[in-house]
Amino acid sequence: MAFVGIRSGLRWRVLKLSPPALLASFYLVLVVLGGVFLHLPFANTGGLTVMDTLFTSMSAVTVTGLTVVDTGGDYTLAGQAGILVLMQLGGLGLVTFAVFVLASLGVQLGLGQRLILREDLNQSSFGDLMQLVKTVFVVALGCEAVGAILLAIVFVPDHGWGPGLWAAVFHAVSAFNNAGFSLWSESLVDYATDPVVNIVVPMLFIIGGLGFVVLNDIRRKRSWRRFTLHSKIMLVMSLVLIFYGWATFAILEWTNPGTLGAYDDAVSRLVVSWFQAVTPRTAGFNTIDTGEIRDSTALMTMTLMLVGAGSTSTAGGIKVTTFAVLILATLAFFRRESELHLFRRSLGVDEVMKVLALTVVSMLIVLSAIFFVSITHDGSFLSLAFEICSAFGTVGLTMGATPELDTFGRLVVMTVMFLGRVGPLTLGFFIATHSAARVRYPPGRIFLG
Amino acid sequence: MAFVGIRSGLRWRVLKLSPPALLASFYLVLVVLGGVFLHLPFANTGGLTVMDTLFTSMSAVTVTGLTVVDTGGDYTLAGQAGILVLMQLGGLGLVTFAVFVLASLGVQLGLGQRLILREDLNQSSFGDLMQLVKTVFVVALGCEAVGAILLAIVFVPDHGWGPGLWAAVFHAVSAFNNAGFSLWSESLVDYATDPVVNIVVPMLFIIGGLGFVVLNDIRRKRSWRRFTLHSKIMLVMSLVLIFYGWATFAILEWTNPGTLGAYDDAVSRLVVSWFQAVTPRTAGFNTIDTGEIRDSTALMTMTLMLVGAGSTSTAGGIKVTTFAVLILATLAFFRRESELHLFRRSLGVDEVMKVLALTVVSMLIVLSAIFFVSITHDGSFLSLAFEICSAFGTVGLTMGATPELDTFGRLVVMTVMFLGRVGPLTLGFFIATHSAARVRYPPGRIFLG
Numbered sequence: 001m002a003f004v005g006i007r008s009g010l011r012w013r014v015l016k017l018s019p020p021a022l023l024a025s026f027y028l029v030l031v032v033l034g035g036v037f038l039h040l041p042f043a044n045t046g047g048l049t050v051m052d053t054l055f056t057s058m059s060a061v062t063v064t065g066l067t068v069v070d071t072g073g074d075y076t077l078a079g080q081a082g083i084l085v086l087m088q089l090g091g092l093g094l095v096t097f098a099v100f101v102l103a104s105l106g107v108q109l110g111l112g113q114r115l116i117l118r119e120d121l122n123q124s125s126f127g128d129l130m131q132l133v134k135t136v137f138v139v140a141l142g143c144e145a146v147g148a149i150l151l152a153i154v155f156v157p158d159h160g161w162g163p164g165l166w167a168a169v170f171h172a173v174s175a176f177n178n179a180g181f182s183l184w185s186e187s188l189v190d191y192a193t194d195p196v197v198n199i200v201v202p203m204l205f206i207i208g209g210l211g212f213v214v215l216n217d218i219r220r221k222r223s224w225r226r227f228t229l230h231s232k233i234m235l236v237m238s239l240v241l242i243f244y245g246w247a248t249f250a251i252l253e254w255t256n257p258g259t260l261g262a263y264d265d266a267v268s269r270l271v272v273s274w275f276q277a278v279t280p281r282t283a284g285f286n287t288i289d290t291g292e293i294r295d296s297t298a299l300m301t302m303t304l305m306l307v308g309a310g311s312t313s314t315a316g317g318i319k320v321t322t323f324a325v326l327i328l329a330t331l332a333f334f335r336r337e338s339e340l341h342l343f344r345r346s347l348g349v350d351e352v353m354k355v356l357a358l359t360v361v362s363m364l365i366v367l368s369a370i371f372f373v374s375i376t377h378d379g380s381f382l383s384l385a386f387e388i389c390s391a392f393g394t395v396g397l398t399m400g401a402t403p404e405l406d407t408f409g410r411l412v413v414m415t416v417m418f419l420g421r422v423g424p425l426t427l428g429f430f431i432a433t434h435s436a437a438r439v440r441y442p443p444g445r446i447f448l449g
Numbered sequence: 450m451a452f453v454g455i456r457s458g459l460r461w462r463v464l465k466l467s468p469p470a471l472l473a474s475f476y477l478v479l480v481v482l483g484g485v486f487l488h489l490p491f492a493n494t495g496g497l498t499v500m501d502t503l504f505t506s507m508s509a510v511t512v513t514g515l516t517v518v519d520t521g522g523d524y525t526l527a528g529q530a531g532i533l534v535l536m537q538l539g540g541l542g543l544v545t546f547a548v549f550v551l552a553s554l555g556v557q558l559g560l561g562q563r564l565i566l567r568e569d570l571n572q573s574s575f576g577d578l579m580q581l582v583k584t585v586f587v588v589a590l591g592c593e594a595v596g597a598i599l600l601a602i603v604f605v606p607d608h609g610w611g612p613g614l615w616a617a618v619f620h621a622v623s624a625f626n627n628a629g630f631s632l633w634s635e636s637l638v639d640y641a642t643d644p645v646v647n648i649v650v651p652m653l654f655i656i657g658g659l660g661f662v663v664l665n666d667i668r669r670k671r672s673w674r675r676f677t678l679h680s681k682i683m684l685v686m687s688l689v690l691i692f693y694g695w696a697t698f699a700i701l702e703w704t705n706p707g708t709l710g711a712y713d714d715a716v717s718r719l720v721v722s723w724f725q726a727v728t729p730r731t732a733g734f735n736t737i738d739t740g741e742i743r744d745s746t747a748l749m750t751m752t753l754m755l756v757g758a759g760s761t762s763t764a765g766g767i768k769v770t771t772f773a774v775l776i777l778a779t780l781a782f783f784r785r786e787s788e789l790h791l792f793r794r795s796l797g798v799d800e801v802m803k804v805l806a807l808t809v810v811s812m813l814i815v816l817s818a819i820f821f822v823s824i825t826h827d828g829s830f831l832s833l834a835f836e837i838c839s840a841f842g843t844v845g846l847t848m849g850a851t852p853e854l855d856t857f858g859r860l861v862v863m864t865v866m867f868l869g870r871v872g873p874l875t876l877g878f879f880i881a882t883h884s885a886a887r888v889r890y891p892p893g894r895i896f897l898g
């Protein structure tokens with residue numbers, strides 16, 4: 001990237017790709033580099049195909065956490081460290097990382113790079129960017145360090161000093177970046193009722209999923225009244241979604257012997273429900289066997305996965321704010337109001353159009369992917385649909401179908417993870433023409449509904 | 450209704466319900482009357498519960514065609530005639546019918562009734578209403594008569610004069626109103642490759658599904674250039690959806706021994722594909738066992754069912770024009786155009802807001818219904834989701850789950866059929882407050898996607 005500004009011919013050609021296309025290209029390059037690294041003999045314990053390691057790399061870079069091999073068993077310590085680096089780069093945004101490195105090296109940032117960063121973090125104002133990058137790193141590394149220390153208290157006694165500490169660091173980084181990768185094939189099932197794990201891990205992924213704009217607000221303004229509209233929506237809606245998921249999961253699964261029914265006391269069942277309610281919004285860890293949940297619970301989880309968490313966070317999906325505007329716009333229409341408003345701020349037509357476009361593209365991606373996977377795969381339709389929603393929300397929860405997929409199915413899931421992370425909007429800019437027709441037409445009338 | 454204008458106190462209270470609520474109430478009354486009639490001893494062959502006959506009545510009035518009993522076996526000729534009347538009233542619009550009767554009796558129509566009619570046909574201009582009502586009846590009865598005569602040519606030799614003629618009339622009325630009721634438990638499977646049935650029945654339900662606004666245009670303007678924007682969109686999109694469904698069904702099912710694979714020659718397979726491609730848009734007849742289709746075909750069929758056919762037609766679903774505006778708005782956004790246009794006409798922000806609200810409400814209804822049915826029913830998730838989409842699109846295709854539903858599940862399906870027919874917009878007006886806040890707020894900024 002530092003070379004982009006040097007030769008204007010090259011620069012012109014690179015910029016011609018448009019910032020979203022550049023960003024997508026960088027993510028792809030990182031995926032391929034990660035796949036190659038994980039395929040090196042010292043990175044895995046043998047027997048992995050190129051498809052296996054590429055899938056792992058894509059899953060790590062997009063912070064999804066869907067796996068086709070056993071992260072703890074099939075990768076060596078070096079391979080696991082590679083996955084950790086890929087999660088961190090993918091989660092914090094490769095570009096944020098690059099800008100930070102370049103800035104710390106004293107390289108002057110041109111407009112080209114700034115545009116890329118802007119697309120990645122969805123930031124509108126250049127002025128706040130460097131402040132945001134600083135917040136990103138302070139918060140991320142701080143949270144991960146504190147999380148790792150707390151998790152070590154639980155993991156070291158069970159696994160010994162070396163493996164316990166490594167597990168603590170790995171799971172802390174995986175949690176904050178909402179990557180969902182675990183060193184254990186059953187994810188965190190062994191710690192389903194452990195109080196530390198049930199507080200530390202969700203805290204890490206909830207904070208990571210709020211988005212750095214919200215964290216920046218909280219860190220600098222420290223007062224609800226002065227928060228931006230975006231932060232207010234994010235915080236309120238996150239609470240609503242968490243309690244909705246918690247109550248619904250508990251009610252639906254209370255007597256299911258495969259999940260909550262396995263625990264005798266109500267407190268354990270509520271603790272386990274808490275974890276399963278917060279993880280679908282993009283984290284992807286599980287403390288029960290997700291394959292055992294009821295169909296209705298799976299559907300509820302799928303909707304949470306599609307909504308995802310916050311913009312400018314490690315989340316995929318359509319994002320909480322998009323979901324909020326969808327609901328608000330609908331309510332406003334039925335109230336015959338001409339503008340949306342909440343928290344004493346109004347939202348314009350442009351926002352609504354953006355939300356509509358984003359939602360339509362997202363639904364097209366998800367439905368097409370389920371369609372293509374169901375053509376070539378004979379498994380349960382629900383579990384296939386579940387994996388695709390999980391991939392699009394970069395969640396990583398699985399009902400068991402992903403490891404069974406053939407090469408075509410894996411390519412579909414990889415594509416969906418990539419699109420879920422790089423963003424439907426970026427994809428839209430990518431594929432669409434940018435020319436605007438200047439002809440104006442008289443209004444037409446059609447009947448709807 | 451003729452009494453509405455007589456006592457102003459009553460009128461005030463009735464109108465206070467708002468036109469959509471009045472319309473919904475009338476539909477509900479018709480459903481209950483139909484259910485009571487079908488429960489009378491001479492209408493059925495015995496053994497039917499109140500729930501069975503109410504379900505049949507709801508299915509007939511909403512022109513859905515989902516059944517929990519055998520229409521040909523469990524209802525007498527009188528019961529079948531009752532179903533035919535319910536389909537005709539429900540399909541042409543109870544209110545259109547009432548207005549026509551009142552007008553023919555010389556009763557002066559007040560604004561109250563006109564408003565109801567307007568909501569039912571989604572017509573914006575009062576001036577065209579009586580013309581439209583006339584077209585409705587000329588086209589409907591004309592098509593049904595011609596269709597019955599043509600179908601009789603096929604059905605009479607197979608079933609004898611009496612039953613053959615009755616079957617021809619019943620299926621012609623059922624087809625034109627897109628009701629999907631058949632006197633035979635296997636629907637039209639026996640006529641899967643019959644050329645007359647494969648032309649007459651689809652012609653009837655395609656014409657019925659275009660909507661009377663389009664038919665009125667075709668009848669009066671007879672020139673593409675002079676058609677309204679609405680008609681142009683409907684005709685083009687209908688063709689696109691038909692060919693999309695035809696090609697996709699043929700490709701996906703070509704070698705499936707449960708469906709197309711049962712036919713040796715390519716022509717038969719194409720004919721059967723044709724019928725299965727046109728029926729999901731709201732008709733509901735089938736010439737194969739829908740329970741045997743592949744998962745991918747089921748998903749494709751579900752999307753066609755959710756889209757439905759035309760406004761001011763016998764269709765349910767979100768409607769073709771709504772779907773078209775969703776796609777156009779998305780394309781316009783990604784092209785960075787500030788207004789939608791096609792066929793040299795523009796569409797305003799109001800239309801887009803209406804489409805967004807309608808789509809969100811529809812998706813909420815469908816997802817909630819699938820959720821509630823999946824809580825209480827242990828069957829295949831896909832087939833449950835299929836029935837709900839079929840009910841919302843008032844289609845009537847079934848993968849077999851509906852007859853297995855318990856009372857709660859049947860109530861959910863009945864509610865979805867009702868909402869699918871009366872219209873998500875009507876529902877929205879129904880439940881929402883109508884007050885508009887007059888306070889204006891400064892614009893806020895949030896991050897999406």
Ligand SMILES: [K+]
Nearest residue numbers: 064178284395
């Ligand atoms: K994840």
Ligand SMILES: [K+]
Nearest residue numbers: 513627733844
């Ligand atoms: K139907």
